[in-house]
Amino acid sequence: MENEKAITDKAKKTKTTLDDLPFGTDEQIERMAQTYTKEIPANISSRMLYNDILRIAWPSMIERTLAAFVSMVAMMMVGNLGPWAIASVGFASMPRMLMVTMIMGIHVGSTAMIARSRGANDREKANAYFRQTLIIGVVASVVIGAAGYAFSDMLIRLMGASEESTLTGGITYLKIQCAGFIFIGIPITITAALRGVGNTRSPMIYNTIAAVVNVLLNFLLIEGRFGFPPLGIAGTSIATLAGQAVATIIAVYTVLRKNNYLCLDLKVRIRIDFGKLREILKIGMPTMGEQIILRMGMILVNRVVASLGTNDFTAHQICMNFLNLTMINGESISISASALMGQSIGKKRPDIAQAYTSRCRKTGLAFALLLSVLFAILRNPLTKLYTDEAAVVQTSAFLILILAAYQPFQASQFIVSGALRGAGDTFAIAVMNFFFALLMRPILAALAVFTLGLGAAGAWYAFLTDQVIRSILISKRFSSGKWKKVFFKK
Numbered sequence: 493m494e495n496e497k498a499i500t501d502k503a504k505k506t507k508t509t510l511d512d513l514p515f516g517t518d519e520q521i522e523r524m525a526q527t528y529t530k531e532i533p534a535n536i537s538s539r540m541l542y543n544d545i546l547r548i549a550w551p552s553m554i555e556r557t558l559a560a561f562v563s564m565v566a567m568m569m570v571g572n573l574g575p576w577a578i579a580s581v582g583f584a585s586m587p588r589m590l591m592v593t594m595i596m597g598i599h600v601g602s603t604a605m606i607a608r609s610r611g612a613n614d615r616e617k618a619n620a621y622f623r624q625t626l627i628i629g630v631v632a633s634v635v636i637g638a639a640g641y642a643f644s645d646m647l648i649r650l651m652g653a654s655e656e657s658t659l660t661g662g663i664t665y666l667k668i669q670c671a672g673f674i675f676i677g678i679p680i681t682i683t684a685a686l687r688g689v690g691n692t693r694s695p696m697i698y699n700t701i702a703a704v705v706n707v708l709l710n711f712l713l714i715e716g717r718f719g720f721p722p723l724g725i726a727g728t729s730i731a732t733l734a735g736q737a738v739a740t741i742i743a744v745y746t747v748l749r750k751n752n753y754l755c756l757d758l759k760v761r762i763r764i765d766f767g768k769l770r771e772i773l774k775i776g777m778p779t780m781g782e783q784i785i786l787r788m789g790m791i792l793v794n795r796v797v798a799s800l801g802t803n804d805f806t807a808h809q810i811c812m813n814f815l816n817l818t819m820i821n822g823e824s825i826s827i828s829a830s831a832l833m834g835q836s837i838g839k840k841r842p843d844i845a846q847a848y849t850s851r852c853r854k855t856g857l858a859f860a861l862l863l864s865v866l867f868a869i870l871r872n873p874l875t876k877l878y879t880d881e882a883a884v885v886q887t888s889a890f891l892i893l894i895l896a897a898y899q900p901f902q903a904s905q906f907i908v909s910g911a912l913r914g915a916g917d918t919f920a921i922a923v924m925n926f927f928f929a930l931l932m933r934p935i936l937a938a939l940a941v942f943t944l945g946l947g948a949a950g951a952w953y954a955f956l957t958d959q960v961i962r963s964i965l966i967s968k969r970f971s972s973g974k975w976k977k978v979f980f981k982k
Contacts, residue, residue, distance in 0.1 A: 509541060532847045542855065556819075562703045569711070573715075575806045581809075595636065601773055603914075606685055622756070623765075625772065633677025634674060698742035714728055786930075788930055789933050797948050800941070803883050804948045818895065819902070821859040828848075829907050829914060849908065898955065908970050
């Protein structure tokens with residue numbers, strides 16, 4: 493009885509406007525799906541919708557901000573070893589992020605299916621999808637980690653590393669990450685499931701604790717303090733992995749608690765359900781392919797910049813750190829868009845799905861404009877946090893200006909894509925990303941760098957062009973209403 497009350501209390505904390513709305517009828521769905529309307533039901537207000545969006549987004553925003561700052565602080569600490577060390581971590585971070593985004597891409601399907609079950613108030617089904625999510629997460633983490641470890645030498649060379657110092661440092665960092673990749677994959681898996689039911693607070697808590705552990709161990713291990721050995725590049729990789737191991741323990745404990753909406757009941761045997769796996773993978777696999785495409789496109793651009801030399805590549809990596817920081821806005825609100833779209837589908841309310849997406853985009857644009865102004869004003873002092881090398885500072889400051897210019901386009905593209913993924917419309921996004929991220933962006937970067945002689949800035953002009961065009965096309969895809977066909981599926 494106590495457990496049922498606890499579950500009810502938990503549900504109240506993640507209650508959405510959708511919970512108080514009736515399920516849409518087939519007639520209503522057909523009528524609403526034929527037109528794009530800005531109208532919302534008379535008994536709800538924009539403020540209620542914004543509250544739902546921010547309730548889901550703010551914990552994720554804090555979580556991702558901390559993760560980005562940890563990455564930035566680690567890079568600053570590594571920078572004390574010299575520009576070569578920043579370049580080494582940069583080379584290793586590219587394949588690592590490719591591996592991470594593969595796991596995250598698969599779990600877009602998990603978030604969507606769990607969100608739909610939550611919207612339909614079917615807790616048993618949500619937990620059934622959660623068990624399949626855990627199977628996918630564990631298997632994928634082991635396979636990807638083993639492959640990354642086996643081919644780490646080749647991967648670092650493929651990234652463009654050629655100098656002995658950066659090559660050795662990059663391989664060392666990547667091998668440590670791959671050896672413990674299960675501790676990276678499990679928190680991602682559990683986080684994706686929790687987001688489906690609108691629970692972003694728990695991931696915020698365990699990822700915040702992981703961030704604290706990471707920073708502390710970076711301080712102790714990179715240069716060796718308070719009796720700890722100076723491990724350099726290996727130290728920062730160990731620190732990152734240790735933080736993730738702590739996050740894994742807390743994340744598992746979170747889902748073992750029976751008062752959570754999603755609960756891993758050890759009395760229920762985890763078996764493969766091919767039907768539910770297919771539903772998850774049908775949405776997740778195109779997104780995983782999309783993420784691979786995006787990262788491969790980024791790798792191609794990085795190789796172009798790496799050919800310019802250590803200073804230009806170091807400036808590029810510094811700005812990539814800031815790029816990761818700016819992505820927090822779009823990605824956090826994208827999580828709200830995906831979760832609320834999925835829950836709207838479970839409730840059979842395309843009108844509310846449209847209303848949520850519209851307000852998600854407006855929220856993201858407001859934050860994006862603020863970021864643009866701040867980066868433009870603070871570009872020089874921000875760059876000097878990493879290095880005092882005059883050439884690197886000058887190049888980085890200019891790149892940050894370009895980064896500031898495309899913030900609104902990046903935010904819009906992320907958020908609307910998140911809504912489309914929540915609806916299961918992942919194939920169209922994957923096709924767009926294949927063309928723009930894997931083909932157009934690297935080609936434009938190469939032309940700007942080698943033909944026009946624009947240096948590292950040429951690559952960032954390519955980023956700007958890509959974001960502007962992709963933002964427009966993805967917005968048109970949403971406005972076309974093709975994603976609404978999911979409401980007609982039984």
